[in-house]
Amino acid sequence: MRVRFFLGALLLVTHASFGANTASKGKSPPAPIEAAVRLADWQLARMHDGAPVSRKTHETSNPRAWEQAAFWVGMTALADAGAPPRIREAILAMGRANQWLPGAKPYFADDHAITQSYLWAATHGAGAEAREPTRKLFDKVIDEPAVTTLAFFVPPEGYGAAECLKRWCWCDALFMAPPAFVEMTRQTQDERYRAFATKEFWATTDFLFDPAEHLYYRDSRFFERRDAKRRKMFWSRGNGWVFGGMARIIPGLAADSPDRKRMESLFVEMAARLKQLQKPDGYWPPSLLAPEESPPETSGTAFFTYGLAWGIRTGLLPREEYAPVVKRGWDALLRAIQPDGRLGWVQQVSDRPESVEPGDTQYYGVGAFLLAATEIAALNEAGR
Numbered sequence: 001m002r003v004r005f006f007l008g009a010l011l012l013v014t015h016a017s018f019g020a021n022t023a024s025k026g027k028s029p030p031a032p033i034e035a036a037v038r039l040a041d042w043q044l045a046r047m048h049d050g051a052p053v054s055r056k057t058h059e060t061s062n063p064r065a066w067e068q069a070a071f072w073v074g075m076t077a078l079a080d081a082g083a084p085p086r087i088r089e090a091i092l093a094m095g096r097a098n099q100w101l102p103g104a105k106p107y108f109a110d111d112h113a114i115t116q117s118y119l120w121a122a123t124h125g126a127g128a129e130a131r132e133p134t135r136k137l138f139d140k141v142i143d144e145p146a147v148t149t150l151a152f153f154v155p156p157e158g159y160g161a162a163e164c165l166k167r168w169c170w171c172d173a174l175f176m177a178p179p180a181f182v183e184m185t186r187q188t189q190d191e192r193y194r195a196f197a198t199k200e201f202w203a204t205t206d207f208l209f210d211p212a213e214h215l216y217y218r219d220s221r222f223f224e225r226r227d228a229k230r231r232k233m234f235w236s237r238g239n240g241w242v243f244g245g246m247a248r249i250i251p252g253l254a255a256d257s258p259d260r261k262r263m264e265s266l267f268v269e270m271a272a273r274l275k276q277l278q279k280p281d282g283y284w285p286p287s288l289l290a291p292e293e294s295p296p297e298t299s300g301t302a303f304f305t306y307g308l309a310w311g312i313r314t315g316l317l318p319r320e321e322y323a324p325v326v327k328r329g330w331d332a333l334l335r336a337i338q339p340d341g342r343l344g345w346v347q348q349v350s351d352r353p354e355s356v357e358p359g360d361t362q363y364y365g366v367g368a369f370l371l372a373a374t375e376i377a378a379l380n381e382a383g384r
Contacts, residue, residue: 029331029334030334031377032330032373032374032376032377032380033078033081033082033083033373033374033377035334035337035373036078036081036083036369036370036373036374037078037083037084037087038341039337039341039343039366039369039370040074040075040078040083040087040366040370042341042342042366043071043363043366044090047063047068048061052342052361053348053361053362053363054348054357054359054360054361055348055349055360057349059110059349060349060363062103063094063097063098063114064098064101064102064103064104064111064114065103065110065111065114066103066110066111066113066114066176066364067349067362067363067364068114068363069110069113069114069116069117069176070113070175070363070364070367070368071363071364071366071367071370072091072094072114072116072117072367073113073116073117073248073367073371074366074367074368074369074370074371074374075087075090075091075117075367075370076091076116076117076120077370077371077374077375078370078373078374079091079120079124080374081373081374081377081378088124088125091117091120091121091124092121092124092125092126094117095117095118095121095126095130096126098114098118099133100118100121100126100129100130100131100132100133100134101133102114102115102118102133102134102137106137106140106141107141107146107165107166107167108165108166109168109172109173109176109177110172110173110176112134112137112176112177112180112181113175113176113177113180115134115137115180116179116180116183116248118130118131118133118134119131119134119180119183119184119187122187123187131184131187134180134184135184135188138180138181138184138193138196141196142192142193142196145196146166146167148163148164148166148167149163149164149169150164150167150168150169150203150204150207150208150220151164151169151220152164152169152170152219152220152221154221164219167200167203167204168200168201168203168204169204169207169219169220170218170219170238170351171204171208171216171217171218171219171238171239171241171242172218172237172238172241172242173204173241174201174204174205174241174242174245174246175241175242175244175245175248176241176245177197177200178197178198178200178201178245178249179245179248179249179252181193181194181196181197182194182197182249182252182253183252185252186252194252194253197249198253198259201249201263202259202262205266207220208220209266210232210234213232213234213273213289214269214270214272214273215234215239215270215273215288216234216238216239216242217232217233217234218233218234218235218238218351218352219351222235222352227287227289227290229290231287231289231290232289233287233289233352233353234287234288234289235286235287235288235300235351235352235353236284236285236286236287236288236297236299236300236301236304236347236353237286237297237299237300237303237347238351239270239274239288239300239304240299240300240301240302240303240304240307240368241303242270243267243270243271243274243303243304243307244303244304244306244307244368244371246263246266246267246270246307247267247306247307247310247311247375249263250263250264250267251314264316267307267311267316268311268316268317271307271308271311271316271317271322274304274308274325275308275321275322275325277289277291278304278325278328278329279291279294280328281296281328281332282301282328282329282330282331282332282333282335283296283297283298283301283329283332283345284297284300284301284304284329285297285353286300286347286353286354286356287353290353295345295355295356295357296332296335296336296345296356297345297346297347297356298332298333298336298343298344298345298346298365298368298369299346299347299362299364299365299368300347301329301332301333302329302333302365302368302369302371302372303368303371303372304329305326305329305330305333305372305375305376306368306371306372306375308322308325308326308329309326309330309372309375309376309378309379310375312326312379313375313378313379313382319383323379326376326379329372330372330376333369333372338358338359338361342359342361343361343365343366343369344357344358344359344360344361345357345358345360346360346361346362346364346365347360348360348362349362
């Protein structure tokens, strides 16, 4: 397992974080929406400046690719939570600048992620114009489905040429694509989109979910990988993508449908395991079964905190059992805000657990923080 953890990471974060700074000055932590708007403004001011991202990829600067798309998903939740009008206007401006076009690869789930924000825009002022390019693409995916195995093999041409990427053969895909397909059914009343999403979701789950650990392998290359202590490798953010994705899919499924009942059961099963794996400091380790000497990591932690808060609010998870878990997660996320306003400790783009530094940030980490903040705020409101 190629994982490098930095000794003393927890010590560093207590001295370099927003939570520690405010506590030392006797200030109360910001309200969730206040914290989210502040971070969103920080990121919006740097959308065209890749300098804060410590490990850039060929997709980092692409406004239609998944790295930025996950940020915009969080922005839609923030806009719905009562953020200032500039948050909504930023989403609409982004969509117009993108001409409401999905990513370039028609079958690649990562290139579908941005469509979640377009579909939100279609019902928040942009109209059908924002939806139609996505609907045209989804029609092609459904009418001419990819025929390939879910086994992940990287050919000599490189990762991007893996045949299975035309389907949802990596667990991250369950956040990127199915929420958009389910939302398309809600907006058009065409059941084909939801049926496709649930069929493919269960195909991926049947293939990648480990029933013994109640977690997802990132893809089939990790089935037999073990760390130095012979533990299986379950990547925090990979499982976070799935867990957060279910919180976005389930509300779009019919209340009495077998798919919803099955997914709710899966969600509760994962939640119970995640509760066991949270570290005392509130973070989840990058490699979920390897907590020792692991650094803070905020992208997985934010997705788990988001999903657990959503589960409590919707009645799937008992508040008395899971509220302390959510509180520890949220407190950890606040501590990760750096003095310059960025969200730190975000593991950079990868497909497995890796090292994390205090200044590491990324669009998708910010998006996950925004999702967590909005659900924390909603949970607080529901508890009053």
